[in-house]
Amino acid sequence: MRRWLAHPLVGPAIATIVIALLVAATTDRFLTAGNLNNLALQVSIVALVAIGSTAVIFIGGIDLSPGSVIALLTMVLACMLKFWEISFWPAIVLTLLLGAGIGAFNGFITAYLRIPAFITTLAGYSAYRGLAFMFNKGSPVFSASDRLEPLFYGTALGIPLPLIYLVVFFAIAYWLMRYTRLGRSIYAVGGNANAARLSGINVRRTQLYAFVIAGLMAAVGAVLMAARLNSGSPNYGAGLELQAIAAAVIGGASLVGGRGDVLATLFGALTITIVQNGLNLNAVPTSTQNIVIGAIIVLAVGIDMWRGELGRLVAFRRSSASVQQKTATQGEKP
Amino acid sequence: MNEPDAITWELRGIRKTFGPVVANDDVSLALRRGQIHGLVGENGSGKSTLIRTLCGAHQPDSGTILHEGRPVRLDNPFASRASGIATVFQEFSLVPHMTVAENIFLGRWPGAHLHVDWRGMRQAARRVLADLRIDVSPDAVVRDLPVAQQQLVEIAKAMAANADVIILDEPTTALGLREIDHLHDLLRRMRERGAAILYISHRLDEVVRLCDVVTVMRNGRVVSTAAETPIDVSGIITLMIGKDVTEHYPKAHSEPGEVLLEARDLTTERGVRGVSFAVRRGEVLGLWGMLGSGRSAIARALFGVDPLTGGEVRLRGRTLRIHSPSDAIAAGIALLTENRKTDGLFFNFTGTENITAANLRDFDRGLWLDVRSEHKVSRRLIERLQVTPEAEFELVDRLSGGNQQKIVVARWLAAGAEVFILDEPTQGIDVGTKVAIYQLINEFTGAGKGVILISSDDKELLAMSDRVAIVRRGQIVRTDKASEFSKADLLESSDERKRAA
Numbered sequence: 001m002r003r004w005l006a007h008p009l010v011g012p013a014i015a016t017i018v019i020a021l022l023v024a025a026t027t028d029r030f031l032t033a034g035n036l037n038n039l040a041l042q043v044s045i046v047a048l049v050a051i052g053s054t055a056v057i058f059i060g061g062i063d064l065s066p067g068s069v070i071a072l073l074t075m076v077l078a079c080m081l082k083f084w085e086i087s088f089w090p091a092i093v094l095t096l097l098l099g100a101g102i103g104a105f106n107g108f109i110t111a112y113l114r115i116p117a118f119i120t121t122l123a124g125y126s127a128y129r130g131l132a133f134m135f136n137k138g139s140p141v142f143s144a145s146d147r148l149e150p151l152f153y154g155t156a157l158g159i160p161l162p163l164i165y166l167v168v169f170f171a172i173a174y175w176l177m178r179y180t181r182l183g184r185s186i187y188a189v190g191g192n193a194n195a196a197r198l199s200g201i202n203v204r205r206t207q208l209y210a211f212v213i214a215g216l217m218a219a220v221g222a223v224l225m226a227a228r229l230n231s232g233s234p235n236y237g238a239g240l241e242l243q244a245i246a247a248a249v250i251g252g253a254s255l256v257g258g259r260g261d262v263l264a265t266l267f268g269a270l271t272i273t274i275v276q277n278g279l280n281l282n283a284v285p286t287s288t289q290n291i292v293i294g295a296i297i298v299l300a301v302g303i304d305m306w307r308g309e310l311g312r313l314v315a316f317r318r319s320s321a322s323v324q325q326k327t328a329t330q331g332e333k334p
Numbered sequence: 335m336n337e338p339d340a341i342t343w344e345l346r347g348i349r350k351t352f353g354p355v356v357a358n359d360d361v362s363l364a365l366r367r368g369q370i371h372g373l374v375g376e377n378g379s380g381k382s383t384l385i386r387t388l389c390g391a392h393q394p395d396s397g398t399i400l401h402e403g404r405p406v407r408l409d410n411p412f413a414s415r416a417s418g419i420a421t422v423f424q425e426f427s428l429v430p431h432m433t434v435a436e437n438i439f440l441g442r443w444p445g446a447h448l449h450v451d452w453r454g455m456r457q458a459a460r461r462v463l464a465d466l467r468i469d470v471s472p473d474a475v476v477r478d479l480p481v482a483q484q485q486l487v488e489i490a491k492a493m494a495a496n497a498d499v500i501i502l503d504e505p506t507t508a509l510g511l512r513e514i515d516h517l518h519d520l521l522r523r524m525r526e527r528g529a530a531i532l533y534i535s536h537r538l539d540e541v542v543r544l545c546d547v548v549t550v551m552r553n554g555r556v557v558s559t560a561a562e563t564p565i566d567v568s569g570i571i572t573l574m575i576g577k578d579v580t581e582h583y584p585k586a587h588s589e590p591g592e593v594l595l596e597a598r599d600l601t602t603e604r605g606v607r608g609v610s611f612a613v614r615r616g617e618v619l620g621l622w623g624m625l626g627s628g629r630s631a632i633a634r635a636l637f638g639v640d641p642l643t644g645g646e647v648r649l650r651g652r653t654l655r656i657h658s659p660s661d662a663i664a665a666g667i668a669l670l671t672e673n674r675k676t677d678g679l680f681f682n683f684t685g686t687e688n689i690t691a692a693n694l695r696d697f698d699r700g701l702w703l704d705v706r707s708e709h710k711v712s713r714r715l716i717e718r719l720q721v722t723p724e725a726e727f728e729l730v731d732r733l734s735g736g737n738q739q740k741i742v743v744a745r746w747l748a749a750g751a752e753v754f755i756l757d758e759p760t761q762g763i764d765v766g767t768k769v770a771i772y773q774l775i776n777e778f779t780g781a782g783k784g785v786i787l788i789s790s791d792d793k794e795l796l797a798m799s800d801r802v803a804i805v806r807r808g809q810i811v812r813t814d815k816a817s818e819f820s821k822a823d824l825l826e827s828s829d830e831r832k833r834a835a
Contacts, residue, residue, distance in 0.1 A: 179705065181698045188691055191682035198639070198669060198677055199692040199745065200660035258682040 008260065012251045012267035015300065019271055023278030030281060037160055039277055041152070044162035045228075047269035049221040050244035051173045052103070052214030054265045057248050058177070059210045060190045060257025061110060061117030065124030066218035066244060069102055070237030072132040073222035078141035078232025081148070088147045096219045102128070103215015107208035125241065132234035140233035144226065152227035162224065166266070169220070173262045176213075186210055190257025246293070247272060250300040271296065339366050341403070342530050343388070343419070343499055348397035350383050357383040358394070359554045365499055365530040370521060371560060372545030373534045376574055376792075380554040381534055385501055388532075389421050390414035420492030421501040428484060428491070430477035435459035437476055438491045462494045466520055482513035489520060500524065501532045506540060518544050536624075538567045538825065550574055571822050583797030584769065586776040590800065591615035594650060594784040595667075595753045597636065601644035605631035607808035608645070613753065613784035618775060620799030620816060621788045622824055628808035629788050630672060633755045636786075637669040638662040649753070663692055668751030670742060672758040672788075678742040685725030685733070686712035688741050693749040715744040720770065736767035743774065754778055755786045760794060772798060792824045 024030045049066050056063040073095050080091040102124075109120045135141075154161045177183035185206040188196040197203050225236050251268030253260030272293060279289045343365040350358040358380045365371055375381050387394050390408035398405045401417055408414045414421075428437045436443070438459045443450045459472040468486045476484060485505060492500050502521075506514045521531055521544065535541050541548060547560035550573040558573045593612045600609040605628040613619045623629040634640045636647060638656040647654045649665055656662050662669070671677035680688055689712040690697060697704045709726065716725055719740045722733065730738055739759070746754060756775070760768040775798055778785050789795040795802065796816050803813040804824075 175702070179702045181694045181703055184687070184691075184694055184703060187682060187687075188680055191680040192676075194677045195680055196691070198637070198659050198671060200658075200663040201691070201694075202658075202660065258680070 008252055009264050009267070012264040012271070015250075016267045016270045016274065019274050023274055023281070026278060027281045030278060035277070035281070039273060040160055040163045040166070042277065043269050043273040044166055045221045045224050046240065046243050046247060046273065047166055047266050048169055048224070049217055049240060050247040050265045050269050051169060051262060052217030053241070053244040054248040054251070054253050054260065054262050055186065055210045055213040056117065057245070057253045057255060058186050058190045058257060058260060059207050060193070061207065061210065062121065062245065062255065063106070063117065063211070063214045064121040064241050065106060065128055066214065066221065067237040067240040068125050068128035068132070069099060069215065069218040070222040070225055070240060071234050072128045073099055073219055074226040074232035074236050075132045075135040075141065075234055076232070077223065077226050078144035079135050081145040082141055082143070088145060092223055095223055096216060099219020099222065100212050100216040103212040103218070104208060106215065107211025110211065111204040111207035129234060135234075138234060140231055140235070142231045144231055148227045148230045152224055165220070165224070169217075170263060170266050177262045182206070182209055187258050190259070192258070243272060246297050250297060271300075339368060341366050342401070344400040345384070345388070346398045346400065348384065348387060348394045350387060350392070350394050356554050358387070361397070361551070361554075361556050362559075363549055363556070364560070365532060367498070367528045367530050368525055369547065370525055370531045370533055370545045372541040372548035373532055373551065374536070374538065374541055374548060374570060374574060375551035379551040381551055382503070384551075385421065385503055385532075385534065388414065388419060388501060415495065418496065418498045419501065420495055420497030420499065421503065422485070422488050422492060422505055423503050428476045428488060432476060433472065434463075434470055434474050434476060434479075434487050435472035437487060438462060438472075438494045440491070442495070459494075462490050466490055466493060466523065468520070482516070485517065486520065493524070497529070499530045499532065501534070503534045504536065505533075506535060506537060514540065536825070538570055541570070542567055568822070571825055583794065584772055584776065585797055586780065587800070588616040588779045590617040591782055596648040597645065598648070599645035600632065600635055600642065600647070602631060602635045602640040603643055604634070604640045605808045606635050606640075609808070609810050611803055611810060611813065613786060615782040615784060616779045617801065618779060618785040618787050618799045620795045620802040621786060621805055622792070622795055622802055623805030627805045629805045630757055631808065632805065633669055633757050633786070633788060636662065636755060637667060663749055663751070666750070666752040667755065668746035668749060668753065669755045670746060670757060670759055672761065674739055674742050679730050679738055681729065681731045683730065684727055685716065685721065685730055685741050686727070688730055689715055689744045689748050692745050711748055712744070715747055719744055719774070739767060740770065743771065751783070753784045753786070755788070757788045758790065759787070760789070760791070792821050796821065796824070
């Protein structure tokens with residue numbers, strides 16, 4: 001029972017449910033089929049991109065670039081479909097590959113050239129959006145292809161496709177993180193990079209792969225974004241990187257790395273989206289919404305930290321004597 | 335009040351326990367103005383505990399601390415510093431990217447409110463440095479200075495704080511011969527000036543040369559007071575070791591077999607300078623040396639952490655190409671690191687995940703990790719090493735130090751190594767776990783594996799090794815059967831100066 005309560009998913013799941021109940025209490029329109037469908041569409045892009053942000057956070061890094069990567073890739077995809085006469089599926093696959101390539105580039109700079117992830121992706125944040133403006137003279141590409149919109153608005157067996165993407169990608173991400181050697185290595189590198197290296201884990205390659213995942217998921221987000229609006233624009237995706245990071249953090253991913261659960265990121269994204277949706281339904285202006293989201297981020301992380309702090313305070317009382325003894329013996333090496 | 339030889343600080347009947355361990359028992363010691371007081375003793379004899387009491391880092395269970403004849407309480411390090419006690423630890427308290435002057439007056443920068451009188455501070459720093467005849471510019475940035483000069487700055491900082499007692503804990507481990515001389519000159523000048531100095535060192539010839547009186551500690555007690563101790567090396571060693579040397583080391587001797595691992599002329603840029611040795615099957619080779627002598631650097635070189643710039647490593651007669659720890663692991667070499675907290679454990683992992691971290695490839699089934707056989711392996715090792723059973727599913731930070739150490743040992747058992755490099759395997763763990771580790775070493779040698787044991791505990795090293803190599807300045811200066819060494823040999827061999835002279 002205690003083990004079950006301590007599971008990293010429990011907190012974020014409860015938070016999501018509580019928020020949903022709160023919103024449902026304030027408006028009748030929340031729990032309608034139409035609104036829930038809308039909610040699924042809204043959450044999908046942020047949540048999928050946040051899978052990548054979570055992977056990078058797990059290795060102890062941070063990715064500020066996916067919003068700009070999305071802008072760049074929607075432009076590339078729209079140009080491919082509309083101007084460069086590349087057929088539909090190859091264009092989609094190329095977009096995904098390009099995203100993975102951009103991720104690999106970010107990862108290479110961070111892991112092998114040892115530029116901190118924050119700096120690398122801050123540069124990417126600036127540069128990739130700049131690059132996006134170099135296509136189609138910086139103007140958005142509208143009506144890219146008739147086949148794009150069904151990717152987002154279509155259904156299978158009556159279920160909206162974005163919901164299916166969510167289930168599939170989060171299932172894969174969960175399996176990758178929990179049950180593969182790469183996932184284990186990602187947690188190991190984030191937990192203690194020194195120990196990981198001394199255990200024979202290729203630390204740099206692991207870091208690179210985390211960025212590849214991030215790039216790929218940004219590309220998935222870009223395809224959906226282009227499909228949703230049947231267009232590409234250098235202005236798409238602004239601020240998305242911060243929402244994705246917020247989703248991971250509200251889900252309990254530790255920015256120090258090595259701790260968290262990728263499924264919890266889905267709940268983090270849901271929490272943000274439900275709050276936005278609820279405030280929208282109650283006709284709260286966007287400015288106020290942003291303030292509320294800010295407060296939720298601090299609260300979610302704060303509760304997580306204080307919980308740990310209280311635990312540590314108790315543990316410190318108990319262990320301070322033994323720590324002193326330990327340092328005492330260490331000080332006496334010949 | 336300020337006449338020389340007056341007692342300035344005195345400890346009377348200090349007792350300090352940590353749980354069942356009595357670290358200090360009825361310890362008394364007086365520090366006099368204008369005197370350099372040596373404090374010596376083996377590892378774990380209670381010196382550091384005593385210093386920490388004087389620093390206010392912890393409170394004695396009983397006993398009194400007297401300052402100028404009046405009893406005082408040192409509730410915390412600030413109280414200790416405020417009453418004029420300055421401590422120079424092995425790890426410096428300097429801010430690396432600040433200048434020497436800024437460091438000397440750290441936290442006490444002259445000036446009012448937001449204004450700092452930089453010019454005044456630099457002049458004052460220059461005065462302090464000149465006063466102590468320390469040849470360092472007040473404008474130099476600390477991290478650009480060699481370690482020896484950083485140490486001098488540390489002392490200048492203590493002096494500038496108007497300390498009348500200076501405690502130096504192993505101040506010379508990082509210093510070369512000339513730098514030691516320089517430090518000693520400085521300490522003598524401070525003695526003339528009426529400072530009381532407490533000098534802790536394992537280098538006994540230094541102690542004999544520098545100190546006016548020496549207190550010897552053993553097993554938490556003072557075995558020879560300042561008034562009694564003879565100021566000569568062999569006399570002090572006898573006092574330090576005592577006659578009751580009866581600790582249990584269950585060493586099993588097995589017949590050494592063929593050469594398993596051979597290092598030829600091993601050289602790295604980080605402290606190994608042409609080292610050659612061989613480890614046979616069933617043999618424990620002990621490496622003895624001071625901190626920074628290169629004993630851990632040899633381990634790092636064998637394990638592919640520091641790249642080789644010369645020489646070669648042969649395992650079972652074949653030359654190895656080791657460019658990374660994963661190459662070493664694949665070849666069958668295991669390194670139990672000295673610091674399990676920073677280099678060993680994953681605190682975000684359970685015991686099981688920690689145990690299998692070095693051989694994930696064994697459980698990799700392509701698309702998934704075979705978690706079931708992973709747990710089978712870890713459960714077997716947890717039982718074999720008698721780790722608490724909850725370690726299988728529990729995060730390792732909830733486990734005791736002894737259990738944590740067993741978990742990192744289990745990692746290398748899981749990885750199936752043939753050569754085990756154990757760097758301080760029993761540091762900071764309880765006696766029961768120590769014996770378990772010794773028995774494990776016996777199992778290794780019994781199974782024809784090779785062990786390289788690095789330890790600062792001379793008793794342990796002599797008892798558990800078949801042969802011992804002494805490392806000094808990145809080179810092996812003597813290799814012999816463990817039985818050919820006496821404790822005094824090891825203690826004296828750490829004395830760079832004696833050998834160099």
